[in-house]
Amino acid sequence: MEQPGAMRVDDIVAAIVRRLTDRQRVVPEYIVRDAIEAALRRRAGDSELVPIDVAEELINGFCSGVTAVEDDSATMPAVLSGDETGRLMTALGLAVHVAAFNLDRDRLHVAQILNGAAAALVALGSAARAAHSDGTSAVLLSPATLRTARTTVIGVLQGLRDRGWQAHHLDQAGTAALFGGVLDMLGAVPPV
Template identity: 90%
Template sequence: MEQPGAMRVDDIVTVIIRRLADQQRVVPEYIVRDAVEAALRQRAGDTEPVPAHVAEELITGFCTGVTAVEDDSATMPAVLSGDETGRLMTALGLAVHVAAFNLDRDRLHIAQILNGAAAAMVALGAASRAAHADGTSAVLLSPATLRTARTTVVGVLQGLRDRGWQARHLDQAGTTALFGGVLDMLGAVPPT
């Protein structure tokens, strides 16, 4: 007998994807499904339909930490020099590199890192082209792009420090120093 309010895995995945999208986070469906199914297996095996209280815990858990969309209309863009732009681009590229070597771990976290790095690199590239077209080396970045870059770099550092991600092929101290330096640099940018 099905419990009142029980949900199918497909429905839970749909709700999580919608809530993440409402917060400007795009995660592939298969990543969310894998994470939900893994969480259910750890809890009680493959139980479907999922009891309402368990479904709500999963949805809340996967969407926790997702902040509300901030209004940036009154915030000035940050101005980065050519050197700072290069350092940020290097950190984002290294974030993708580290994430790619850890695809077999934390697929939801990896997807968020890859998505964030891609979005920040696209915005950074567009801003660099605009600066070049204007004949200046000052690259203007929106507060949203800075938040995305910070979140991406912090996510990789968390993966390396707290989630057991592998980066043996890299100089661990140098990689951590690069990410830390970029975070310091982004922290020096006007707050968002």
Template identity: 90%
Template sequence: MEQPDAMLVDDIVAVIIRRLADQQRVVPEYIVRDAIKAALRRRSDDGGPVPADIAEELIDGFCSGVTAVEDDSATMPAVLSGDETGRLMTALGLAVHVAAFNLDRDRLHVAQILNGAAAALVALGAAARAAYADGTSAVLLSPATLRTARTTVIGVLQGLQDRGWQARHLDQAGTAALFGGVLEMLGAVPPT
């Protein structure tokens, strides 16, 4: 017999996608669905409707991390030099490389990293082109782009430090130093 407050996996996925979108986070639906199904398998779920309390726990767990969208209207853009722009581009490219290398391990987290890196790289490229068109080497980045870049780099570090991501093909000390230096440059404290 179906529980009156139970939810189907499709309904849980729809709620998560909507809440993530409200937080300015975009994750492909198949990633969320795979992650929900994996979480339910760990609970020995039979594939039927999910009890309301478990559904709410899953939704809250997948949507945590961003509590509110920040208002950037009173914040000035950051000004990066050519060297700083290059360092940020290198870190974002390395973030994509490390995340893609671990796709089979942690698809939801990797999708968030890839999405954040892509958004930051697009904004960084547009800002670099604007600087070139103006005849200057000062690249202006919005607070939202800086926040996305910080979140992306921190997410990769968390993957390497806390989630068992593989990066044996890279110089571990050099990778950590690059990410730490970029986070310091962006005004973030690297996680320890």
């Protein structure tokens, strides 16, 4: 029996996935469901019906910080050297590595990191191939790709600093220096 002023978990998950998709963020539904169910267990135990105020809080909380897609049509692509391209690829690969080691801790955040890193690596690889076929070493990256790469690197740093992610198998100072250097490099390209 439906309770007035209540939402089903399926509806909450669908609302979150829809809102994230509208902002061009792709997160698998099962990850969102796991995160919602974990949040509900911490609050009041298992329940299929969630009071509307709690449902709205969950939807807004999971989607906070996710902004709408920006219009990049008037922004020029950034030009990266071969060295800068390699540094960015290294940082994105390390981001995947760190995120994968923390999948059991923070699945929603990890899924966003993995998705962002994959998108940035695909775009970066395509841009590097285009540079190679043109006979240049200048890799052109769109503002959207730079923003995705920056968001991904920042997300991993937040995981390590603020979310209790583990990276004991890595040199902590070296990892932070690599990410910091890449963020500085990305800040030096035209603003996005």
